[in-house]
Amino acid sequence: MDMVTTNNRQWEKYQKEIADDRYYYARSCIRQTFFPGSEWAFIDILRNKLGKDIFDDPKHTTCTGIGYHSDVVPFQTTMTVVARHFALMTEAGYANITPSCITSFGIYTEILHAWEEHPELLERVREDLYKATKREFDVPKNLAHTSDVIYKFRNQIAMQMVHPLVDVHTGKPLRVVDHIGCHYAKMFPSKGVGGAEFPAVLSGMVDAWGGECIDYPERRHCCGFGFRNYLVQANRGYSVANSMKKLESMEPYEPDFIVTNCPGCGMFLDKWQYTISEMSGKTYGKNGYGIPVLTYEEMAGLVLGYNPWDLGLQMHQVAVEPLLDKMGIDYDPEKKYCDADGKLISLPKCPTFLKQ
Amino acid sequence: MGRIIDILNQDTHFCDGLNSCMNCGVCTAVCPAAEFYNYDPRVIVDTVQRGDESEIEELLKSNTIWYCGECMSCKPRCPRGNTPGEVIMALRKASIETGLFVESEKGRQQFAIKRAIADSVLGVGYCVSPDIAVPEKHPEQGPVWEWICANKEQVYERVHANYDGNGAGALRHVDEASLNELKEIFKVTGGTAFMESIEQCSKEKAAALGMDIEEYLHETYTFNSGGDGYGNNE
Numbered sequence: 001m002d003m004v005t006t007n008n009r010q011w012e013k014y015q016k017e018i019a020d021d022r023y024y025y026a027r028s029c030i031r032q033t034f035f036p037g038s039e040w041a042f043i044d045i046l047r048n049k050l051g052k053d054i055f056d057d058p059k060h061t062t063c064t065g066i067g068y069h070s071d072v073v074p075f076q077t078t079m080t081v082v083a084r085h086f087a088l089m090t091e092a093g094y095a096n097i098t099p100s101c102i103t104s105f106g107i108y109t110e111i112l113h114a115w116e117e118h119p120e121l122l123e124r125v126r127e128d129l130y131k132a133t134k135r136e137f138d139v140p141k142n143l144a145h146t147s148d149v150i151y152k153f154r155n156q157i158a159m160q161m162v163h164p165l166v167d168v169h170t171g172k173p174l175r176v177v178d179h180i181g182c183h184y185a186k187m188f189p190s191k192g193v194g195g196a197e198f199p200a201v202l203s204g205m206v207d208a209w210g211g212e213c214i215d216y217p218e219r220r221h222c223c224g225f226g227f228r229n230y231l232v233q234a235n236r237g238y239s240v241a242n243s244m245k246k247l248e249s250m251e252p253y254e255p256d257f258i259v260t261n262c263p264g265c266g267m268f269l270d271k272w273q274y275t276i277s278e279m280s281g282k283t284y285g286k287n288g289y290g291i292p293v294l295t296y297e298e299m300a301g302l303v304l305g306y307n308p309w310d311l312g313l314q315m316h317q318v319a320v321e322p323l324l325d326k327m328g329i330d331y332d333p334e335k336k337y338c339d340a341d342g343k344l345i346s347l348p349k350c351p352t353f354l355k356q
Numbered sequence: 357m358g359r360i361i362d363i364l365n366q367d368t369h370f371c372d373g374l375n376s377c378m379n380c381g382v383c384t385a386v387c388p389a390a391e392f393y394n395y396d397p398r399v400i401v402d403t404v405q406r407g408d409e410s411e412i413e414e415l416l417k418s419n420t421i422w423y424c425g426e427c428m429s430c431k432p433r434c435p436r437g438n439t440p441g442e443v444i445m446a447l448r449k450a451s452i453e454t455g456l457f458v459e460s461e462k463g464r465q466q467f468a469i470k471r472a473i474a475d476s477v478l479g480v481g482y483c484v485s486p487d488i489a490v491p492e493k494h495p496e497q498g499p500v501w502e503w504i505c506a507n508k509e510q511v512y513e514r515v516h517a518n519y520d521g522n523g524a525g526a527l528r529h530v531d532e533a534s535l536n537e538l539k540e541i542f543k544v545t546g547g548t549a550f551m552e553s554i555e556q557c558s559k560e561k562a563a564a565l566g567m568d569i570e571e572y573l574h575e576t577y578t579f580n581s582g583g584d585g586y587g588n589n590e
């Protein structure tokens with residue numbers, strides 16, 4: 001037992017290899033749908049704040065991940081679609097790939113592992129891809145999730161910080177709870193910063209930017225997506241129940257916000273707070289508000305002084321204003337629901353209980 | 357006989373996911389599906405490990421194998437290096453390949469998933485998009501999502517996306533050539549045949565139940581009998 005504990009604790013300091021420049025960007029179906037401002041901010045931060053080369057390829061498509069994990073797309077198909085991404089990367093002259101989704105990252109990791117273990121699978125994929133598209137590919141030299149990349153440059157970002165993760169009224173660090181997402185490191189712990197048990201990819205950013213990360217009991221529990229358990233309306237009780245378990249677990253620590261690694265988890269922890277409030281009247285923040293949920297790109301963006309409405313924080317169901325106020329961010333509330341020309345689009349309806 | 361075991365033994369998920377289970381129950385202890393359903397990954401792994409063809413066939417016909425969320429939380433915790441979630445993936449694939457998935461309420465849901473996700477992959481190049489996550493099917497998404505969907509062009513433009521546009525950027529329109537490559541990949545790798553078999557078995561089941569296909573689609577998307585996971589509805 002002691003040995004297991006000792007071995008597990010070694011993960012605490014574990015660092016993975018993360019390329020330092022020239023990335024092929026793999027977009028995420030879920031992130032671009034629910035958090036498109038995060039994808040924009042990631043590229044903008046890399047190019048304009050860190051001076052990095054990142055390629056955004058219009059020919060890139062889904063990795064089929066949600067279809068694969070809801071058992072309507074077979075592994076051979078998913079591997080070959082991913083191989084096409086590797087081919088596009090190779091053709092564009094890149095060798096490092098950075099997906100913006102934990103489901104994709106898990107799939108890329110699983111595939112690279114499967115090819116190492118079963119080289120005949122790689123050969124069959126090469127044949128199938130060539131037959132289908134006439135494309136050929138190199139296996140990427142480095143695979144890093146987009147949060148790994150931000151983690152790697154957290155100290156450079158800290159040097160350009162405009163709004164640290166500090167409550168400007170009390171001078172105290174903001175209390176942050178993180179949610180890493182199961183497929184980041186539970187499948188292949190050595191592919192995630194801190195492994196499966198000591199996830200450090202987000203808490204490392206929080207520490208570097210002046211906040212305090214809280215280790216709440218259900219920190220490692222699944223958000224409840226569960227693929228078919230959310231996709232099919234009849235099964236959604238599973239999804240909301242698991243998110244609720246996490247929200248109940250973090251509530252006593254009075255977090256200022258939740259930060260998530262995976263766009264799906266972030267979307268659920270945001271939207272289910274609305275659903276739970278409509279079902280039971282319960283809200284998890286102070287004074288009828290929820291606990292704001294940020295992606296790590298949004299967190300980095302706020303720290304770097306980006307306009308919250310450029311980052312897309314108006315697309316969240318849980319109001320972020322209490323957090324913006326704590327951080328002393330000067331934002332224009334009148335512009336929240338405006339279009340690109342600054343004209344009001346319209347106002348969303350108000351939930352019954354959750355303050356907006 | 358022996359047919360299902362043969363199918364399973366050809367599946368890398370099955371071979372990688374099951375070494376030798378010692379029935380410790382750690383997977384069940386951490387499993388989010390076991391927490392909210394009458395579902396026990398330990399029992400499934402043990403059943404499969406015993407290798408009894410008729411017991412495995414029962415599994416393929418049951419609701420049981422469809423509760424798992426494929427979160428893989430069981431993977432790093434199993435002391436024997438098993439992954440019950442991967443065993444489940446192999447059982448589900450075998451259930452579809454043998455057509456047995458239509459025998460259970462939860463298995464029949466594959467039709468709703470195929471129509472939503474797989475058709476979206478080949479139709480627009482994404483698993484999920486603002487055009488398929490429509491508020492009518494997703495009331496739980498709340499009023500802000502409703503507002504976004506009602507004003508897609510303006511909201512997405514405001515946050516620097518390229519919704520349905522040409523070139524790069526979030527939510528860009530995937531060009532015809534790329535979509536055709538996806539379709540070819542699906543054909544060559546068996547993805548199309550797999551999807552067609554879900555479609556075909558579902559049509560036959562709908563006919564056997566006396567439903568037209570739209571009614572069956574609605575039923576598989578929304579119906580929940582509250583069954584206990586062992587084929588019993590009470």
Ligand code: SF4
Nearest residue numbers: 377378380381383434
């Ligand atoms: S944790 Fe592993 S060994 Fe224990 S019951 Fe589950 S599969 Fe078997």
Ligand code: SF4
Nearest residue numbers: 387424425428430441
């Ligand atoms: S992968 Fe399935 S069996 Fe394993 S912990 Fe997740 S829900 Fe449970």
